[in-house]
Amino acid sequence: MIDTIQETENYAASYAALEGKRGSQDPAWLKQVRRSALDSFLRLGFPSTHDEEWRFTSVAPIARVPFQLAANAKAPDSATLAQWTFGSWPGIQLVFINGVFSRELSWNPAASTGLSAGSLAEAWATNPSSVQPHLARYARVSTEPFAALNTAFLSDGAFVRLPRGCVVDEPIHLIFLTSAEAARPQVCHPRVLVVAEANAQVRILESYASLGPGVCLTNAVTELVAEENAFVDHYKLQRESLEAFHVGTVQLHMGRSANVSTQTISLGGSLVRNHVNAVLDGEGGEATLNGFYLVNGRQHIDNHTCIDHAKPHCSSHELYKGILDGKAHGVFNGRIIVRPDAQKTDSKQTNKNLILSEEALVNTNPQLEIYADDVKCTHGATIGQLDADSIFYLRSRGIDLDSARHLLTYAFAGDFIHRLKIDPLRAALEASLFARLAEGREDV
Amino acid sequence: MLEIKNLHAGIGGKKILQGIDLKVNAGEVHAIMGPNGSGKSTLSQVLAGRETYVVTEGQVLYQGGDLLEMAPEERAREGIFMAFQYPVEIPGVNNTYFLKAALNAIRKHRGEPELDAMDFLKLVRSKVKLMEMDEGLINRSVNEGFSGGEKKRNEIFHMAVLDPRLAILDETDSGLDIDALKSVAKGVNALRSPQRAMIVITHYQRLLNYIVPDFVHVLSGGKIVKSGGKELALDLEAKGYGWLEEAV
Numbered sequence: 001m002i003d004t005i006q007e008t009e010n011y012a013a014s015y016a017a018l019e020g021k022r023g024s025q026d027p028a029w030l031k032q033v034r035r036s037a038l039d040s041f042l043r044l045g046f047p048s049t050h051d052e053e054w055r056f057t058s059v060a061p062i063a064r065v066p067f068q069l070a071a072n073a074k075a076p077d078s079a080t081l082a083q084w085t086f087g088s089w090p091g092i093q094l095v096f097i098n099g100v101f102s103r104e105l106s107w108n109p110a111a112s113t114g115l116s117a118g119s120l121a122e123a124w125a126t127n128p129s130s131v132q133p134h135l136a137r138y139a140r141v142s143t144e145p146f147a148a149l150n151t152a153f154l155s156d157g158a159f160v161r162l163p164r165g166c167v168v169d170e171p172i173h174l175i176f177l178t179s180a181e182a183a184r185p186q187v188c189h190p191r192v193l194v195v196a197e198a199n200a201q202v203r204i205l206e207s208y209a210s211l212g213p214g215v216c217l218t219n220a221v222t223e224l225v226a227e228e229n230a231f232v233d234h235y236k237l238q239r240e241s242l243e244a245f246h247v248g249t250v251q252l253h254m255g256r257s258a259n260v261s262t263q264t265i266s267l268g269g270s271l272v273r274n275h276v277n278a279v280l281d282g283e284g285g286e287a288t289l290n291g292f293y294l295v296n297g298r299q300h301i302d303n304h305t306c307i308d309h310a311k312p313h314c315s316s317h318e319l320y321k322g323i324l325d326g327k328a329h330g331v332f333n334g335r336i337i338v339r340p341d342a343q344k345t346d347s348k349q350t351n352k353n354l355i356l357s358e359e360a361l362v363n364t365n366p367q368l369e370i371y372a373d374d375v376k377c378t379h380g381a382t383i384g385q386l387d388a389d390s391i392f393y394l395r396s397r398g399i400d401l402d403s404a405r406h407l408l409t410y411a412f413a414g415d416f417i418h419r420l421k422i423d424p425l426r427a428a429l430e431a432s433l434f435a436r437l438a439e440g441r442e443d444v
Numbered sequence: 445m446l447e448i449k450n451l452h453a454g455i456g457g458k459k460i461l462q463g464i465d466l467k468v469n470a471g472e473v474h475a476i477m478g479p480n481g482s483g484k485s486t487l488s489q490v491l492a493g494r495e496t497y498v499v500t501e502g503q504v505l506y507q508g509g510d511l512l513e514m515a516p517e518e519r520a521r522e523g524i525f526m527a528f529q530y531p532v533e534i535p536g537v538n539n540t541y542f543l544k545a546a547l548n549a550i551r552k553h554r555g556e557p558e559l560d561a562m563d564f565l566k567l568v569r570s571k572v573k574l575m576e577m578d579e580g581l582i583n584r585s586v587n588e589g590f591s592g593g594e595k596k597r598n599e600i601f602h603m604a605v606l607d608p609r610l611a612i613l614d615e616t617d618s619g620l621d622i623d624a625l626k627s628v629a630k631g632v633n634a635l636r637s638p639q640r641a642m643i644v645i646t647h648y649q650r651l652l653n654y655i656v657p658d659f660v661h662v663l664s665g666g667k668i669v670k671s672g673g674k675e676l677a678l679d680l681e682a683k684g685y686g687w688l689e690e691a692v
């Protein structure tokens with residue numbers, strides 16, 4: 001059993017130190033938000049595996065490390081940075097080191113009219129009325145310990161706001177780099193707030209990586225608001241080191257006829273827990289929650305999604321696909337709530353897992369809570385290996401065994417990869433998949 | 445070209461092939477007929493290298509070498525092609541992409557230069573025409589959502605592109621209407637040559653009007669119980685297999 005008091009003490013102390021340093025420039029409402037979030041975290045403590053929500057994921061490896069708050073780190077050199085940016089990114093790229101915006105490293109070409117994209121701290125200082133109504137209003141700060149912890153340490157982050165009708169053609173890339181040092185485990189709490197007002201349209205990629213080896217914890221929270229008829233295509237790419245921990249929440253709040261899709265791609269990290277929560281809070285909304293995980297060795301990847309159909313005539317689609325090798329462990333829990341009012345809900349959930357080794361393991365669980373009667377909800381999950389008949393068919397035409405396995409593995413991932421609408425991201429994911437397949441071959 | 449000697453094979457302890465002897469020379473077409481469950485598909489799968497079937501006795505020589513020692517892909521590269529009785533649907537693997545990879549693996553093995561996209565497309569176009577195939581099928585996932593007839597045509601299309609030395613067709617005619625049957629036969633006949641051999645497995649004499657065999661064999665209970673010329677197929681059509689089983 002984890003001793004809650006013991007494990008959280010360290011965070012209370014660094015909170016106190018940080019508040020002392022911050023002085024008085026932050027707005028009072030923000031201090032209040034942070035204070036109550038800290039109280040929630042201290043009250044909740046780290047979850048244990050007795051908690052139904054955390055049954056298959058023990059956070060003991062995180063709780064027992066005395067993480068230090070990652071301080072302002074030295075900027076990475078351009079070669080390091082180039083690993084995580086995409087060679088030819090067509091739009092804005094903003095870089096955050098340990099959650100703090102770096103103007104020098106960011107690239108913000110002539111922005112579309114009205115678009116704000118930059119530092120969250122700057123936004124709450126200069127334009128609080130665009131931040132205060134949204135920040136920490138959607139994430140489950142009072143019930144989810146990691147979201148509470150992130151909020152208690154809110155110092156900066158990314159802020160993207162599209163005023164009414166603003167359409168941004170090129171995708172926006174938010175790059176979060178967490179510094180890691182072998183001798184000193186560090187934690188950072190990246191934060192993102194995206195507000196797409198009525199009829200606005202944007203495509204956003206958040207990507208996460210570690211700066212160097214060493215144990216570190218990235219505890220991220222994204223809140224994304226899509227107001228009436230807004231269209232948001234959101235991606236989260238995790239490419240942290242194999243010593244890194246990542247706990248993240250993506251919280252979607254959707255208005256009438258809003259259309260939001262979010263794709264969560266997990267490649268790195270030793271222990272990864274993703275929460276993707278969508279609240280369909282206006283009629284006619286459409287949410288797509290897709291995910292892909294490619295894990296190996298002893299990686300543990302847990303995707304918990306929750307789609308809350310609060311209003312009628314909304315639809316949600318969910319497709320999570322995973323490829324697991326080595327001793328990797330995958331968890332998928334897909335909760336779907338259909339409120340009594342939410343008649344004519346149409347919801348489809350699918351989780352498919354491809355197991356490439358004897359020892360990889362998956363726990364998958366649909367969790368449907370339906371309180372309306374005129375709804376269509378389907379769900380399905382599969383866990384399987386490469387099909388022996390298909391392998392033989394390919395080989396009998398001259399394809400060697402490795403290539404046959406690669407073709408089929410790629411085919412499995414294909415229907416996720418082909419849907420990605422950002423070319424450099426798709427190319428990077430294909431490259432990761434091929435690299436992983438090639439590694440597998442050396443092991444044989 | 446192919447010499448099967450006293451071949452015994454089975455699956456999970458069940459004996460299926462119980463001593464097959466068969467010799468196929470270059471230029472010949474052999475038809476194999478026989479009742480359901482007699483072991484025809486088992487024989488073709490064993491020749492193609494399916495590892496789920498265990499060979500317990502006997503020998504297979506192909507071009508003088510030990511066929512049973514070779515991996516399925518080596519056999520394909522050495523010129524063996526088997527058209528599946530039940531072609532496998534492979535979602536997400538593009539039919540043309542896969543065929544190009546297969547052809548180039550075979551060409552590489554033969555010491556021939558790999559075909560580039562343009563030359564490959566030219567080749568594919570000519571074979572599509574020969575097979576009277578719907579061009580749309582070649583860019584879909586392998587067999588996915590194909591009708592029974594489309595799958596069979598696709599098998600022969602693969603064969604036409606891969607240009608094998610020994611083709612084994614396992615009931616490629618079953619379930620085909622007469623037009624599809626004719627185009628399958630056309631694809632097969634286009635490949636007949638003094639250098640190549642074929643084993644055509646069928647239940648129906650009808651196919652043999654279009655692909656005229658040099659020899660007909662009857663497989664029953666895991667053994668070849670009768671061999672003859674093409675007239676044997678007509679006898680079988682008229683009398684069934686009963687008279688042969690009694691004779692054994």
Ligand SMILES: Nc1ncnc2c1ncn2[C@@H]1O[C@H](COP(=O)(O)OP(=O)(O)OP(=O)(O)O)[C@@H](O)[C@H]1O
Nearest residue numbers: 455458460478479480481482483484485486487529
């Ligand atoms: N994978 C398998 N597992 C168990 N039994 C099998 C398997 N494959 C074939 N058999 C059995 O072996 C016997 C021969 O099967 P095979 O498919 O070779 O027959 P066939 O002559 O091709 O029949 P058909 O004319 O129906 O295609 C049958 O009794 C069949 O049930």
Ligand SMILES: [Mg+2]
Nearest residue numbers: 484485486529
């Ligand atoms: Mg058969």
